[in-house]
Amino acid sequence: MMQSVVSSLSTTNTSNKTLRWLANTLYRKDNLFLLLLLTPPLLWFGVVYLGSLFALLWQSFYTFDSFSMLVTPDLTLENYRSLFDATNFDIILRTLDMAVSVTIATALIGFPIAYYMTRYGSPAEKGFFYVAVILPMWASYIVKAYAWTVILSQQGVLYWCIHHLGLMSALNYILQIPNIGGNTLATSNIGRVIVFTYIWLPFMILPIQAALERVPSNLLQASADLGAKPAQTFRKILFPLVFPGVVAGSIFTFSLTLGDYIIPQLVGPSGLFIGTMVYTMQGSVGNIPLAAAFTVVPIILVSIYLAMAKRAGAFDAL
Amino acid sequence: MPFKSKASNTSTASAPLWLKILAYGGLVFLHFPIAVILLNAFLSSDGTLSANASWLSHFTLHWFSVAFAREDVISAILLSLKVASMATLLAILMGVMAAAALYKRNFFGKEAITAMLILPIALPGIITGIALLSAMSMLEISPSIWSIVVSHATFCVVMIYNNVIARFRRMPHNLVEASMDLGADGFTTFRYIVLPQLATALLAGALLAFALSFDELIVTIFTAGHEITLPIWLLNQLTRPRDAPITNVVAMMVMLITALPIIAAYYLTRGTETLEGSGK
Numbered sequence: 001m002m003q004s005v006v007s008s009l010s011t012t013n014t015s016n017k018t019l020r021w022l023a024n025t026l027y028r029k030d031n032l033f034l035l036l037l038l039t040p041p042l043l044w045f046g047v048v049y050l051g052s053l054f055a056l057l058w059q060s061f062y063t064f065d066s067f068s069m070l071v072t073p074d075l076t077l078e079n080y081r082s083l084f085d086a087t088n089f090d091i092i093l094r095t096l097d098m099a100v101s102v103t104i105a106t107a108l109i110g111f112p113i114a115y116y117m118t119r120y121g122s123p124a125e126k127g128f129f130y131v132a133v134i135l136p137m138w139a140s141y142i143v144k145a146y147a148w149t150v151i152l153s154q155q156g157v158l159y160w161c162i163h164h165l166g167l168m169s170a171l172n173y174i175l176q177i178p179n180i181g182g183n184t185l186a187t188s189n190i191g192r193v194i195v196f197t198y199i200w201l202p203f204m205i206l207p208i209q210a211a212l213e214r215v216p217s218n219l220l221q222a223s224a225d226l227g228a229k230p231a232q233t234f235r236k237i238l239f240p241l242v243f244p245g246v247v248a249g250s251i252f253t254f255s256l257t258l259g260d261y262i263i264p265q266l267v268g269p270s271g272l273f274i275g276t277m278v279y280t281m282q283g284s285v286g287n288i289p290l291a292a293a294f295t296v297v298p299i300i301l302v303s304i305y306l307a308m309a310k311r312a313g314a315f316d317a318l
Numbered sequence: 319m320p321f322k323s324k325a326s327n328t329s330t331a332s333a334p335l336w337l338k339i340l341a342y343g344g345l346v347f348l349h350f351p352i353a354v355i356l357l358n359a360f361l362s363s364d365g366t367l368s369a370n371a372s373w374l375s376h377f378t379l380h381w382f383s384v385a386f387a388r389e390d391v392i393s394a395i396l397l398s399l400k401v402a403s404m405a406t407l408l409a410i411l412m413g414v415m416a417a418a419a420l421y422k423r424n425f426f427g428k429e430a431i432t433a434m435l436i437l438p439i440a441l442p443g444i445i446t447g448i449a450l451l452s453a454m455s456m457l458e459i460s461p462s463i464w465s466i467v468v469s470h471a472t473f474c475v476v477m478i479y480n481n482v483i484a485r486f487r488r489m490p491h492n493l494v495e496a497s498m499d500l501g502a503d504g505f506t507t508f509r510y511i512v513l514p515q516l517a518t519a520l521l522a523g524a525l526l527a528f529a530l531s532f533d534e535l536i537v538t539i540f541t542a543g544h545e546i547t548l549p550i551w552l553l554n555q556l557t558r559p560r561d562a563p564i565t566n567v568v569a570m571m572v573m574l575i576t577a578l579p580i581i582a583a584y585y586l587t588r589g590t591e592t593l594e595g596s597g598k
Binding site: 019020022023024026027030034037038040041042044045046048049050051052053055056059109110112113115116117119120129131132133134135136138139140141142143144146147148149150151157198201202255256258259260261262266275278279282288291292295298299302 | 332333337338340341344345347348349350351352354355358411412413415416418419423425431434435437438440441442443444445446448449450451452453456468471472475498503504505506508529533535536549552553555556565569572573576577580581584
């Protein structure tokens, strides 16, 4: 309908003539315009990014000769089989353990924060909480990790507090528990869980808060009118409605922990993680095929988790 | 969606005390390490608190001058600024193109394209990093500042895309039609109608992309080669405890350089749509 208007326009400004002609032609030829717009991003992502990913997957079938330390392009499933060797499988289980613990810890700490800010906060308080949650989320990852190495060290502020509160014996008792303890806080799994929990906590709070925000208040009023106690309303009405939000948050905490390789090097006991294993294999050892096979593990675990999350309705809560 | 006017959703009763304590305790937990970094940057000793002397004598600006005199600090900061600016520019180009192509029309493969744009931040960073590194070594490209820029732009596109497509969707198309009915051509319409409406979303997206790139470490370690960006410099510093005062000062500056764009982006998009800060 507007073709006639546009084409009847006499362009007086000659300097921009070609540009204008181009803009008008593109507006009229929708498909051509779409193609032109999509080509650069598609080339970038389709060729550079997906190309690299597939090249990596392909290399996971290559052979690594442990005597000559060389990679040859003979296709084999040996790398995938060796994932199930006791030492390698331990790495996977250890990482999975950590991802699950961190997810549970962030949900437990994050829920009250999200719950308080949405249900009880005044508009100003809500804004304050929101900024107070996104600021640490965006603060530099390495700086936050560094801050925790300072806090957890034996000369650090946490030990200082524990010492002055006279709780050293309690701390030592906790650190003696096998699996979660260690020599010091900084070399224990407790320390590692604290740091991971801290770093991914905002990623849990925001989806829970969004889910809480969407719960219609008349449902809660109806529940109260029908005689439910606050605890009953919470358990039977509110929590089931907000649960997809918790699952949505857990997607982030789970997959981010699974792929991390910096924090396991800085805090906690010495055992390898999937991330640190991949890093060592591609770096100092040069065993790219095994490293590539190891990267498939988080992809599969995250895919399984996403499928479960989808059934829990987490994608509608994102 | 934080600020949709659902005031009725807020309970009129006041919160139980234990809940209030848990919520504010959580905020203290979130900010405690940041406070430690800020405090440490001004401490005069070796970066840890000691019990002697009056507490005021512990504070100094001395380490700022020491840090700024260090060539490795300055070059790391400059490199990170350069990388973040270039990655953001590339991401703006790509993100706006993708958003403009995808917001209105439905066609086969659209979902797949959206998923592909999100993939770099959905997959663990180590996978993106090692994939790009092994692709580069296959093609015999040696890592440089450009390989860092390419890898950063890849995961920054989605920041621009998300912000811009949200704005595109809310922008009534009849404004464009009205402009053209009134005699403006495609270029004029884009310049005077579309662009001004996109501006704040674009700026917010760009700020987020910049902050994301500036402090990225996981992917950068793989694609940087021998280049030392600021986060890599900080990581290296962790093995040098004697340098702690300088590390503290630089850590504080990194914190500020990333925090300012985030606050700005928050105010630019406040009250418009979904929360833009989610999903780093």
